[in-house]
Amino acid sequence: MKTVTQDRPYSQTLTRLREAGLRPTRQRLALGRLLFDGGDRHVTAEALHEEAQAAGVSVSLATVYNTLHQFTEAHLLREVVVDSARTYFDTNVSDHHHFFLENSGSLMDIDGNKIAITGLPQAPDGTDVARVDVIVRLQGTPRAAE
Amino acid sequence: MKTVTQDRPYSQTLTRLREAGLRPTRQRLALGRLLFDGGDRHVTAEALHEEAQAAGVSVSLATVYNTLHQFTEAHLLREVVVDSARTYFDTNVSDHHHFFLENSGSLMDIDGNKIAITGLPQAPDGTDVARVDVIVRLQGTPRAAE
DNA sequence: TCTCATATTTAGAATTATTCTAAGGTGTTG
DNA sequence: CAACACCTTAGAATAATTCTAAATATGAGA
Structure with a gap:
């Protein structure tokens, strides 16, 4: 008997997106999974973009920025200001x-x-x-x- | 009897610069006076540059940046990171x-x-x-x- | 399933704060 | 006052982020 979690790797993110009123597009699902599957994370836009590329997810940097901001508005993320050179986003x-x-x-x-x-x-x-x-x-x- | 403070408006800044091992150039004296004569201040490079212009002090933006950083290294200023869009410098x-x-x-x-x-x-x-x-x-x- | 209106994505240009470069100017020391 | 190291500066360069406008994907309804 297969486990439910294996069958639905995106489910958590899917639900979060739905609740936030964001369409679950391929890009948002992939980025959401990278961000939320696993423990708390702190990412920059550049870093997340590279991570997505490395994971074989094709997504533009502009979309990474858009998505991070939308997730932040939806309170799925929050911004952390610690360094004037770059913006960090926190999944906690x-x-x-x-x-x-x-x-x-x-x-x-x-x-x-x-x-x-x-x-x-x-x-x-x-x-x-x-x-x-x-x-x-x-x-x-x-x-x-x- | 004239007050000493009136006779030497730059003295405080001059001393601070000397102690920091920074040559008291026209630009550094002028910026130092804007920053330190008066109470505690929070400035951005752009704002200080405009203020200098308005005060008739000719100084380039690059020099404002250089000076703010040198003052910070000399502990005459400190950086405050509150906004990822710009850097603030604090005279306190x-x-x-x-x-x-x-x-x-x-x-x-x-x-x-x-x-x-x-x-x-x-x-x-x-x-x-x-x-x-x-x-x-x-x-x-x-x-x-x- | 097909269509359509709308939301989303994207490449590339644009913006903004900041730093760099290299050339000329200034302060200090002997 | 000569010499040299330090400073200033215009303008180019960088880097993160945002904007634009055109192409694409999504979801609702027939």
């Missing part, structure tokens, strides 16, 4: 923060429940806090870790 | 964090002594914490504030 959309390895340009999640920030001043009148980002910038190379 | 180099007004693209300091972050996981083996940045992203427009 829950409350969390980041370690940023400045040498390699890679990111690691810090669970949002684990840390607490106290003493934050009130937001100015007329404004609302959209989000609080904590970025721990690291120097050096981690031993035996991704 | 003491321990602090930021409110970022996403509508206007402006920054406000949050005193580093006022806030505390607890529960941060250890940095991975082989790495050191270079800095912790907290960015509070705000939506909306503050009433009567810069």
